[in-house]
Amino acid sequence: MVTRGNHHRMPSYRLVLLAASVLLAPPSSLRAEAPAKTNSLGQQYAGIVRIENAAIQPDYRTPWNGARPAGGTGTGFLIGPNRFLTNAHVVSNSTRLIIRGVDDSTPHLAKIEFIAHDCDLALLSLEDPRPFEGVAPLPLDDTLPLLDSEVVAVGYPVGGDRISVTRGVVSRIDFRPYSHSGVDQHLAIQVDAAINPGNSGGPVMQGSKVVGVAFQGYSGAVAQNVGYIIPGPVVARFLEDIKDGTYDHYADLAIAIFPLQNPAMRRALSLPENGMGVLVAHVDSGGTCAGVLQRGDVLLEIDGQPIASDGFIEFGGERVNMNEIVERKFTGDRIKLTYWRAGAEAATEVTLKRLTSYLMQANLYEKRPEYVVFAGLVFQPLDRNLLSTLNLTDDNVRYFFNYFGPRELSKERSQPVILTQVLPDAINTHFDGVGGKMVDTINGQKITRMSDLTSALEKAEGEFIKITLVGEGRPLVLDRARAAAASTRINTQYGVSEPSFLEP
Amino acid sequence: MRHFLFPALGLLALMPQLAAASETPSPDKSILRVNVSNQPHNFALPWQKRQPGSKQGLGALLDGGRVLVTAELIQDSSYLEFEVASSGKKLTAQVATVDYEANLAVLVPKEKPDDFFTGLVPFPMSGNPPQKGDRLEVWQFESNGTPVTSPIAFETARLGRTFLEGSYFLQFEANGAVNYREGSFTLPVIRDGHLAGMLLSYNSNDQVATILPFPIIKAFLDDAADGEYAGFASFGIKFAPTLDEQLRTYLKLGDQKGGIMVTGVMPDTSAARAGLKEGDVLLQIGEHTLDARGNYQDPTWGLLAMGHLVKGAHPVGTALPLKISRDGQPMELTLTLARKAARDxxxxxxxxxxxxxxxxxxxxxxxxxxxxxxxxxxxxxxxxxxxxxxxxxxxxxxxxxxxxxxxxxxxxxxxxxxxxxxxxxxxxxxxxxxxxxxxxxxxxxxxxxxxxxxxxxxxxxxxxxxxxxxxxxxxxxxxxxxxxxxxxxxxxxxx
Incomplete structure (x- = not known):
């Protein structure tokens, strides 16, 4: 078992996709709106709304094209004056958001105030708050419910248009991968209430209080009656984080730990046989613990809580993952660590930082694909969206993708550039079989990010532009004078509206 | 008659009784069923073997009681036997020589064959290269041992991959209808009473047969004749064509025609020892000039990939002069053909x-x-x-x-x-x-x-x-x- 910091890094992105599916309902084009009618249901659940997201799907295959329309529906609920809580995945990549009340046929335009992709939460407001003035917000409980206690999930799942209520019990409370980002892991509550696409973002209630937000199910054939909800503490942390007007994301210890359960390993480290402590196997050189911890140290305590050899601590009367301590803190907070090095105990304090290199493997949202088209060669930066859309299988590309964070390859190339495809033209007609490989150099200059690429291509030195690719012995050689003319011609023929887009 | 080899046993006294060499080979007298019990090792649990399976193929009888089959047939075998199709007579066999890259193996009897080979007729090891349209025959048996002959027409020779990735050898292509009979893993292909090759695969949709041809078989048998099998050479380069005029100008090829760009040289190979370097342009091997795709005009087979000059046309140890262009300058190197074995x-x-x-x-x-x-x-x-x-x-x-x-x-x-x-x-x-x-x-x-x-x-x-x-x-x-x-x-x- 390897855990890192407060997010659990999944070594394989496929695993997460298989294990969980987010609960966004597909758009239903034929939606017969029932006439507005007031009843007791309407009053009880007046703060629970249906969210319709007209979204766009960026096109990584033809990145110069506009995005494709997509979208779906989910649930949200009022938590304060003109504040609606929902899942990030319900409102991601949106171009237009509409909120409708329980028995309300009127569409109300909404906008995103804050969105947190790492914990799949978002806060919305209405452009015109008046329709929900006077509606009582749902009170939030920021503690964890008891196992086997009854919960009620309310929302607008598939299977009908009107509000739906399902009932179940709390089955388990544990760290789970959050499939929206694909790389984060937080506390989640497993319930056996039916939670289906469209339920996403809806409240899960105990009595009159909200104990969680429905967010994902389990699509594997091996499990049944498994739904997951984001628990109160995670919701409370999100709301606390945005109080200063920005969302600062989760912070991370940025270390890899290994359980210390082998007696020989404990003996080698001169540790007593008391079942405590985890091995520090890797310390990210730009992360929170850089310069403080080193490989081979043993973490004994975090904020005064003794760490068991499996990485768990006693916290609030429960055995929880030690990362729960980091989970509840914010960037800039300090955290106390006691560790064992060379047979002696030492104590230190670190300041929590956010780690970004792991975003290489994350699903990305609200992003316009970056690209450069030159002489028909299409260059794009490597990220998970690109890798999965284009199904890149080149070993060197996968090596950078897999080890970008874990082996700190980000230091070698901060934004690996992929030659994704060649738009055929006389100038590049012999460049076959090179699509999907990583750019190494241009005229001898190492390409570490997209801006290197543009500056190298713009340098008007020499008769040739020589591009080398990682793992490909053959250089791509372009006649500089011909390449410029070809670029114009190719972009016109293939409808490449702009030769490049790079984020400022 | 070729000397009969029993390298492992040294039982030269066991000369089998073969029919007079003058008799013409025929299916019932010159091809044998080869029954194989295969049992690959379990690489996940390396201390044990997997469940055994079985394969059946046909082998071509050569002089000295040797039987030629494809290596794929006898891969990971635990038990081998010959079977005379007509009589059902069987004889336990063993591998004398195998080359998985060329996909060829010679099998011999494991013990004294007694009269097993009596009346059988081995194939002579000679033959002329076929011309386009020449008739070849695929020989096999019905399950009751009745011979079946399917005529096919030779089409062309080219380099093709054997069952191992990255292993390319001369292959024949022939057209015609071949109906597979039960238990025919590889089939002998015959031309005018001579062994023309072993049928590797057959595509029933376009009726194309791929054949491992006699020049490769002959090179394999000649190599094995002294009991020490050296194998085929490995060139050890990666290369790219130089069709692109931009690339040719960049490589300063001037008005040179053809040639391929060396894009990688593997360590401890013929190419590395010859001094070939990444970026060199290889223009000529021996007397054969290379075109921009790496093909040459073979006097026998016409346009052919240069790989045949290294694997097939010449045995290990042959020294071939190379003409190259390095940084626009002509140079000559000597390529001494050497093999890099899998274990190296x-x-x-x-x-x-x-x-x-x-x-x-x-x-x-x-x-x-x-x-x-x-x-x-x-x-x-x-x-x-x-x-x-x-x-x-x-x-x-x-x-x-x-x-x-x-x-x-x-x-x-x-x-x-x-x-x-x-x-x-x-x-x-x-x-x-x-x-x-x-x-x-x-x-x-x-x-x-x-x-x-x-x-x-x-x-x-x-x-x-x-x-x-x-x-x-x-x-x-x-x-x-x-x-x-x-x-x-x-x-x-x-x-």
């Missing part, structure tokens, strides 16, 4: 007929990485095997270092007393053990004789980077748990 690679491209080398410590299973190990993960091995192992197979040069002979890796941990907590560690390369650099599995075995303070220290290249094993506990697991519960009879195989 950092990562063996294939391992057949034996299991992997391995060592088990307490429950930690160490092995030497081979491509065959990864292929045991199934067709999707690139996705299913541990990524770093896959990466190493595709990029061995990134893992080469001085003295390193093989890549020793931790395949996994069998649950035992000494491996508690290590169950999830797998697919990691071994750097050092007890302070010793590990260059092959023998180094590992030697290093494990020297634990420090009762602990083995195993340095790997993945989290947690160092594993410690209690030497006494591991010895106890080795003695009791592993043999009793996992039925591991051999805790290591180093050869």
């Amino acid at each position: 690679f950092l990562i063996d491209p294939y391992v057949f007929d034996r299991g992997p080398r391995y060592l088990i410590l307490g429950g930690l299973v160490f092995s030497e990485l081979t491509r065959t190990y990864l292929e045991a993960f199934g067709n999707e091995w690139r996705d299913r095997a541990p990524f770093e192992l896959v990466y190493a197979v595709q990029n061995p040069e990134k893992f080469a270092r001085d003295g390193r002979k093989k890549l020793v890796f931790l395949a996994g941990a069998l649950p035992s007393q000494s491996t508690i907590g290590y169950e999830g560690v797998r697919g990691a390369f071994i750097e050092k053990v007890n302070g010793q650099v590990i260059n092959d599995i023998k180094d590992l075995s030697a290093a494990l004789t020297r634990p420090v303070d009762g602990l083995h220290t195993i340095e790997i290249d993945e989290v947690p980077y160092t594993l410690y094993i209690d030497a006494a506990l591991a010895a106890a697991d080795n003695q009791t748990l592993l043999p009793q519960r996992y039925r591991i009879t051999e805790l290591q195989k180093l050869e």
Whole structure:
């Protein structure tokens, strides 16, 4: 078992996709709106709304094209004056958001105030708050419910248009991968209430209080009656984080730990046989613990809580993952660590930082694909969206993708550039079989990010532009004078509206 | 008649009784059924073999009681026998020579054949190259032993891949209808009473037969004749065509015609020893000029890929002059054809007929990485095997270092007393053990004789980077748990 910091890094992105599916309902084009009618249901659940997201799907295959329309529906609920809580995945990549009340046929335009992709939460407001003035917000409980206690999930799942209520019990409370980002892991509550696409973002209630937000199910054939909800503490942390007007994301210890359960390993480290402590196997050189911890140290305590050899601590009367301590803190907070090095105990304090290199493997949202088209060669930066859309299988590309964070390859190339495809033209007609490989150099200059690429291509030195690719012995050689003319011609023929887009 | 070889047994007294050489070969007298019991080693559990299976093919009878088959037929065989199709008479056989790259093997009787070969007629080892449209015949049997002859027409010769990745040899293509009979893994192809080749595959949709041709068979048999088989040479380059005018100008080829760009030179190969370098343009091999795709005009077969000049046209040891252009300057080099055997690679491209080398410590299973190990993960091995192992197979040069002979890796941990907590560690390369650099599995075995303070220290290249094993506990697991519960009879195989 390897855990890192407060997010659990999944070594394989496929695993997460298989294990969980987010609960966004597909758009239903034929939606017969029932006439507005007031009843007791309407009053009880007046703060629970249906969210319709007209979204766009960026096109990584033809990145110069506009995005494709997509979208779906989910649930949200009022938590304060003109504040609606929902899942990030319900409102991601949106171009237009509409909120409708329980028995309300009127569409109300909404906008995103804050969105947190790492914990799949978002806060919305209405452009015109008046329709929900006077509606009582749902009170939030920021503690964890008891196992086997009854919960009620309310929302607008598939299977009908009107509000739906399902009932179940709390089955388990544990760290789970959050499939929206694909790389984060937080506390989640497993319930056996039916939670289906469209339920996403809806409240899960105990009595009159909200104990969680429905967010994902389990699509594997091996499990049944498994739904997951984001628990109160995670919701409370999100709301606390945005109080200063920005969302600062989760912070991370940025270390890899290994359980210390082998007696020989404990003996080698001169540790007593008391079942405590985890091995520090890797310390990210730009992360929170850089310069403080080193490989081979043993973490004994975090904020005064003794760490068991499996990485768990006693916290609030429960055995929880030690990362729960980091989970509840914010960037800039300090955290106390006691560790064992060379047979002696030492104590230190670190300041929590956010780690970004792991975003290489994350699903990305609200992003316009970056690209450069030159002489028909299409260059794009490597990220998970690109890798999965284009199904890149080149070993060197996968090596950078897999080890970008874990082996700190980000230091070698901060934004690996992929030659994704060649738009055929006389100038590049012999460049076959090179699509999907990583750019190494241009005229001898190492390409570490997209801006290197543009500056190298713009340098008007020499008769040739020589591009080398990682793992490909053959250089791509372009006649500089011909390449410029070809670029114009190719972009016109293939409808490449702009030769490049790079984020400022 | 060629000398009859029994290299392993040296039983020259067992000269079989063959019919007079003047008799013409015929299906019932010149081809034999070859029944094979195959049993590959289990690379995931290297101390045992997999469940046995069976294959049946046809072999061509050569002089001296030798029978020619494809190597694929007898790969990982546990038992072999010849069968006379008409009479059903059987004889236990064994492999005399096998070349998995060329996909050829010679089988001989395991013991004194008595009168098994009496009345049979071997194929003469000669023949003229076929011309387009020439009639070839595919010989096989009905299940009752009745001969079946299917005529096909020779179309062309070209280089094609054998069943091993990256192994290209001269092949014939022929057109016509061939109906496969039961148990016909590879089929002899005959032209005018001579063996023209062995049918490798047949596409029934477009009725094209692919044939391993007699020039390769002859080179294989000539090589094996002295009892010491040298094998076919390996060139050792990667190359790219130079069709692109921009590339030709960049390479300063001037008004040179043709030539291919060398884009990689593998260490310890003919090319490396000849002094070929990345970026060179290879213009001529021997007397043959290369076009921009790397083809030459073969006097017999017409336009052919240059690979045939290295593998097939000339035996190992032949010196061929090369003409190259380096940085626009003409140069001459000498290519002495040499073979790089599978075992001489950092990562063996294939391992057949034996299991992997391995060592088990307490429950930690160490092995030497081979491509065959990864292929045991199934067709999707690139996705299913541990990524770093896959990466190493595709990029061995990134893992080469001085003295390193093989890549020793931790395949996994069998649950035992000494491996508690290590169950999830797998697919990691071994750097050092007890302070010793590990260059092959023998180094590992030697290093494990020297634990420090009762602990083995195993340095790997993945989290947690160092594993410690209690030497006494591991010895106890080795003695009791592993043999009793996992039925591991051999805790290591180093050869």
